[in-house]
Ligand SMILES: Nc1ncnc2c1ncn2[C@@H]1O[C@H](COP(=O)(O)OP(=O)(O)OP(=O)(O)O)[C@@H](O)[C@H]1O
């Protein structure tokens with residue numbers, strides 16, 4: 001009895017430690033998730049402030065550029081001592097730059113609505129475009145971005161969250177493409193309506209692919225194959241929880257050396 005009691009005692013102690021370790025691990029994970037959520041909220045608030053501050057000076061920059069552009073258009077093509085064509089080209093370039101800033105500010109505003117709970121009808125293709133604009137720095141040097149849109153119905157969700165989902169997938173796609181051959185790589189965004197009338201979005205890349213044994217773990221929080229400082233392993237777990245929170249589904253198919261394809265299916269707003 002005594003011997004048995006001791007043994008039981010030991011087993012119980014062992015289970016206790018394992019249980020406590022599991023609880024500690026779970027606590028550590030949820031604390032880190034909270035920190036991440038907090039960081040995202042801070043980024044949102046910050047971008048809202050910055051976007052607001054940029055808007056005014058941007059408005060008069062754009063107005064003045066367009067004033068000068070009109071004036072230059074009325075000048076004769078050649079004038080002594082003035083290269084009119086060069087002036088026109090410089091102003092055109094400046095206007096293009098200002099237009100790009102305007103788009104970035106607009107996208108930052110979308111992202112800053114992330115912690116806003118508001119649900120509305122959202123144009124999935126516009127959300128994809130906004131995400132591409134935000135990820136363009138990562139994408140440009142790695143692949144060509146190909147859009148294949150089928151003009152799908154609107155979906156009902158929070159726009160900022162949908163943009164966040166697409167952005168995470170696009171950054172992953174860019175990071176999966178190694179080497180320096182953007183002309184030989186592709187990140188493809190396609191939309192269609194599936195057999196059940198739901199909106200389907202496919203984001204595929206010609207990157208390194210995901211080994212079969214790794215595939216079941218990629219949606220786990222903190223699962224990453226990237227070096228410290230590059231990835232925290234939260235991107236796909238956030239995508240998964242956001243998409244399921246919208247009543248949708250996210251799936252992956254991948255082949256090493258060929259590429260990866262994520263499929264997101266969302267209920268149409270009218271459904
Ligand atoms: N498009 C992809 N191609 C190849 N591997 C991918 C792709 N997307 C995700 N993965 C794999 O899944 C893992 C988890 O992705 P996830 O986005 O959750 O985290 P992460 O990108 O490593 O870090 P974070 O997104 O937090 O910066 C990645 O580390 C990578 O191994």
Ligand SMILES: [Mg+2]
Nearest residue numbers: 168172235236
């Ligand atoms: Mg990621």
